[in-house]
Amino acid sequence: MPNHFVSVEGLTKKYPSKNGELVVFEDANFTIEKGEFVCIIGHSGCGKSTILNVLAGLDSPTGGNIIMDGKEVIGPSLDRGVVFQNYSLLPWLSTLHNVSFGVKARWPQWSKQQVEAHSSKFLEMVGLAHSLHKKPSELSGGMRQRVSIARAFATSPKLLLLDEPFGALDALTRGVIQDELIKIWNETHQTVFMITHDVDEAILLADRILLMTNGPDARVAESVKISIERPRNRANIIEDPGYYKIRNHLVNFLIKRSGQLSGSDTGRGEPPKLVDPANSHLSAEQIRTQSEDSTSLAVKAAS
Amino acid sequence: MASLNVRATLVSLLILVLLLGLWEALNQPPAATEALTEFELLMGGADDEARVPPPSAVLQHAWHELSNPFYDAGPNDKGIGIQLAYSLLRVLTGYFGAALIAIPLGFVIGMSPLMHKALNPFIQVLRPISPLAWMPLALFIIKDSEQSAIFVIFICSIWPMLINTAFGVANVREDWIRVAQTHELSHLQTAFQVILPAAAPTILTGMRISIGIAWLVIVAAEMLVGGTGIGYYVWNEWNNLDLNSVIFSILMIGVVGMVLDMALGRIEKLVQYEE
Ligand SMILES: Nc1ncnc2c1ncn2[C@@H]1O[C@H](COP(=O)(O)OP(=O)(O)OP(=O)(O)O)[C@@H](O)[C@H]1O
Numbered sequence: 001m002p003n004h005f006v007s008v009e010g011l012t013k014k015y016p017s018k019n020g021e022l023v024v025f026e027d028a029n030f031t032i033e034k035g036e037f038v039c040i041i042g043h044s045g046c047g048k049s050t051i052l053n054v055l056a057g058l059d060s061p062t063g064g065n066i067i068m069d070g071k072e073v074i075g076p077s078l079d080r081g082v083v084f085q086n087y088s089l090l091p092w093l094s095t096l097h098n099v100s101f102g103v104k105a106r107w108p109q110w111s112k113q114q115v116e117a118h119s120s121k122f123l124e125m126v127g128l129a130h131s132l133h134k135k136p137s138e139l140s141g142g143m144r145q146r147v148s149i150a151r152a153f154a155t156s157p158k159l160l161l162l163d164e165p166f167g168a169l170d171a172l173t174r175g176v177i178q179d180e181l182i183k184i185w186n187e188t189h190q191t192v193f194m195i196t197h198d199v200d201e202a203i204l205l206a207d208r209i210l211l212m213t214n215g216p217d218a219r220v221a222e223s224v225k226i227s228i229e230r231p232r233n234r235a236n237i238i239e240d241p242g243y244y245k246i247r248n249h250l251v252n253f254l255i256k257r258s259g260q261l262s263g264s265d266t267g268r269g270e271p272p273k274l275v276d277p278a279n280s281h282l283s284a285e286q287i288r289t290q291s292e293d294s295t296s297l298a299v300k301a302a303s
Numbered sequence: 304m305a306s307l308n309v310r311a312t313l314v315s316l317l318i319l320v321l322l323l324g325l326w327e328a329l330n331q332p333p334a335a336t337e338a339l340t341e342f343e344l345l346m347g348g349a350d351d352e353a354r355v356p357p358p359s360a361v362l363q364h365a366w367h368e369l370s371n372p373f374y375d376a377g378p379n380d381k382g383i384g385i386q387l388a389y390s391l392l393r394v395l396t397g398y399f400g401a402a403l404i405a406i407p408l409g410f411v412i413g414m415s416p417l418m419h420k421a422l423n424p425f426i427q428v429l430r431p432i433s434p435l436a437w438m439p440l441a442l443f444i445i446k447d448s449e450q451s452a453i454f455v456i457f458i459c460s461i462w463p464m465l466i467n468t469a470f471g472v473a474n475v476r477e478d479w480i481r482v483a484q485t486h487e488l489s490h491l492q493t494a495f496q497v498i499l500p501a502a503a504p505t506i507l508t509g510m511r512i513s514i515g516i517a518w519l520v521i522v523a524a525e526m527l528v529g530g531t532g533i534g535y536y537v538w539n540e541w542n543n544l545d546l547n548s549v550i551f552s553i554l555m556i557g558v559v560g561m562v563l564d565m566a567l568g569r570i571e572k573l574v575q576y577e578e
């Protein structure tokens with residue numbers, strides 16, 4: 001336990017509601033290693049954003065705790081950078097100043113030139129070298145999200161939290177920014193925790209994917225290892241022998257097991273089941289046919 | 304096709320000429336058949352009916368006044384520029400005094416739901432009071448007509464600024480506050496770097512409403528307290544039955560009010576942002 005970079009223990013979030021209380025998730029346990037890229041997938045409303053906000057320290061849990069780098073997470077901190085779903089740029093600041101805003105907060109002792117040079121470097125990495133002095137309202141949705149990503153990476157947080165960063169973008173833009181995210185991540189090797197709805201995006205980016213069951217009373221049920229070599233890119237990743245095994249496993253979970261497992265007591269309070277579909281002895285076809293017996297499957301795949 | 308601006312200007316000019324023409328035509332004194340008494344002269348002619356001076360007379364008077372706006376020939380005879388300057392000085396003193404209190408207090412009310420709930424009843428009761436209703440009390444307590452007028456300006460300009468600031472601050476997007484939090488900004492840094500720029504357009508709108516109200520109220524206040532200022536000047540010229548001066552100063556009040564509004568409008572544009 002103490003060796004994990006981030007460990008989430010017994011995390012619970014409840015909201016008071018008209019009839020008693022709404023349990024968003026209960027007793028969630030998972031870990032993140034240093035330098036790891038972890039994605040979390042689950043149906044809408046299962047509590048992904050809630051987990052991310054608790055990790056960010058913007059929201060406090062009803063129970064359980066989060067230890068990062070040996071310290072408990074209490075309140076927001078520059079150690080945890082957040083990219084919000086709706087970009088959250090400050091509209092009265094230029095692109096450059098939106099990034100330097102964060103850099104200045106991170107290194108208050110830096111000179112103005114240092115701050116600007118560092119900020120422009122990160123904006124260049126996401127291909128915005130020519131838009132330094134534009135206001136967010138003059139940028140497209142994709143460009144705004146790039147600024148937001150640059151802002152988060154530029155402060156070099158120990159943990160980066162991305163809440164569906166590409167949710168509002170069209171497929172083409174999404175692809176381009178995914179490539180940029182891979183590029184910037186390759187250069188910095190930061191630890192990333194990212195929410196997504198897109199299975200292919202998760203396989204492309206993640207070292208490991210956490211799967212959540214449907215809410216309310218959701219759980220982090222499985223932890224799927226993505227055994228595909230890096231560097232990956234969108235063109236050749238589908239040729240990897242493990243790709244479809246992983247993809248089928250994820251889709252199968254989302255269509256079938258996420259609903260079946262929801263509210264059941266199997267594996268409650270335990271860490272998520274480790275699965276490595278690419279290296280499992282089950283073929284993709286077998287996974288599809290055997291999925292009726294949903295709960296036993298996860299165990300087999302793990303063995 | 305000329306641009307919209309050019310056409311609009313033409314229509315404006317046309318309306319102006321029509322109005323002035325109508326005014327001029329309807330207000331010619333009838334040709335005098337016998338020598339007029341002094342009273343008849345004052346009232347614009349030998350007619351039973353009192354007449355408003357025609358625009359030509361007002362313009363002539365305006366030219367005369369504006370060619371030497373700052374002369375000072377005793378307490379009852381000062382140039383229009385001096386009178387306006389007195390009024391402006393009072394308005395700006397009361398107005399900035401109000402801003403100094405309203406904006407920080409608005410921040411407090413906007414940021415703290417407790418203070419909002421606690422102060423709201425006071426605001427709701429005090430706000431609808433006509434600023435002039437404070438005048439007797441102000442005169443009694445302050446014992447100085449000049450400062451009482453400033454106090455009346457203060458009290459009437461405080462509400463729009465206070466309410467707009469509180470509203471703007473309370474409605475700053477949650478996301479922007481979260482950005483400040485994740486960057487570990489202190490409360491003071493958050494207030495100046497995030498909340499102030501975010502709420503600035505709303506605050507400026509309040510300031511613009513306030514300066515308009517203050518300029519409306521100063522005329523009435525000066526009619527009450529007397530001494531100096533454009534309000535006093537209008538009333539004094541009415542007592543002198545100098546309708547040329549009355550109409551001229553009414554126009555000047557309008558022009559100065561417009562300039563004040565335009566100045567605030569400029570600043571409002573500067574802090575405006577697009578989402
Ligand atoms: N402030 C709140 N009060 C009450 N219930 C809330 C509150 N915030 C969130 N919830 C509930 O918690 C649940 C999880 O919400 P959350 O935003 O974390 O979902 P999500 O997994 O991020 O969904 P999506 O994929 O649509 O973004 C929802 O059922 C929501 O109704």
Ligand SMILES: [Mg+2]
Nearest residue numbers: 048049050163
């Ligand atoms: Mg969400």
